[in-house]
Amino acid sequence: xxxxxxxxxxxxxxxxxxxxxRCSPKSGHDTVSWYxxxxxQGPQFIFQYYEEEERQRGNFPDRFSGHQFPNYSxxxxxxxxxxxxxxxxxxxxxxxxxxxxxxxxxxxxxxxV
Amino acid sequence: AQSVTQxxxxxxxxxxxxxxxxxxxxxSVPPYLFWYVQYPNQxxxxxxxxxxxxxxxxxxxxxxxxxxxxxxxxxxxxxSAHMSDAAEYFCAALAPxxxxxxxxxxxxxTLSVRP
Numbered sequence: 318x319x320x321x322x323x324x325x326x327x328x329x330x331x332x333x334x335x336x337x338x339r340c341s342p343k344s345g346h347d348t349v350s351w352y353x354x355x356x357x358q359g360p361q362f363i364f365q366y367y368e369e370e371e372r373q374r375g376n377f378p379d380r381f382s383g384h385q386f387p388n389y390s391x392x393x394x395x396x397x398x399x400x401x402x403x404x405x406x407x408x409x410x411x412x413x414x415x416x417x418x419x420x421x422x423x424x425x426x427x428x429x430v
Numbered sequence: 431a432q433s434v435t436q437x438x439x440x441x442x443x444x445x446x447x448x449x450x451x452x453x454x455x456x457x458s459v460p461p462y463l464f465w466y467v468q469y470p471n472q473x474x475x476x477x478x479x480x481x482x483x484x485x486x487x488x489x490x491x492x493x494x495x496x497x498x499x500x501x502x503x504x505x506x507x508x509x510s511a512h513m514s515d516a517a518e519y520f521c522a523a524l525a526p527x528x529x530x531x532x533x534x535x536x537x538x539x540t541l542s543v544r545p
Contacts, residue, residue, distance in 0.1 A: 350532065350533075358538070359522075360474070360533070360535050362533065362534070373531075407473055409533075418476065418479065419533065421473040421475075424472075424473050
């Protein structure tokens with residue numbers, strides 16, 4: 318049973334560019350949450366998607382946006398990249414009803430130069 | 431708003447020694463609590479969790495944690511450290527207010543194990 322799959326694993330972008338990160342949730346999960354983990358810090362909640370809608374959002378600017386598809390997979394988009402956006406981006410999936418825990422992917426390491 | 435505090439950023443122990451990683455939470459209601467481990471260049475792996483019931487929780491790899499409401503703590507312990515335990519450890523809290531609340535993480539503690 319595949320867990321959470323994220324792609325790509327590593328990415329290098331230039332300031333001002335746009336980036337899209339992808340996440341496929343664990344089989345049976347219908348909710349996807351995104352977290353940003355800066356170097357030496359704990360993960361910070363970006364937002365959560367369920368039924369193709371953003372359900373919760375953390376303290377992140379509008380440059381961060383997302384999408385969830387009918388098959389429950391999700392994308393995280395970041396526009397106008399800043400050096401400070403360099404981080405590990407983690408996707409976590411869960412089941413909205415009958416919640417029992419989150420499963421995290423291995424993350425996408427984004428470097429902005 | 432809830433918060434999670436992990437005192438100290440680095441803990442070093444000898445192989446075979448006791449591991450104690452501290453976690454305190456601040457929340458208006460006792461949250462669900464979790465410990466995650468992260469190996470270099472990898473995602474988060476759940477070690478154990480406390481939701482309700484027994485306050486002493488056993489997890490994978492010989493780790494356990496005890497929820498102490500009076501101390502607002504959820505410290506992680508392992509009786510005997512192994513070299514493979516060297517990693518980053520995160521404590522996290524989740525408001526028990528409904529499905530899929532967001533996780534609030536501490537800053538993490540790096541565990542080093544000396545031969």
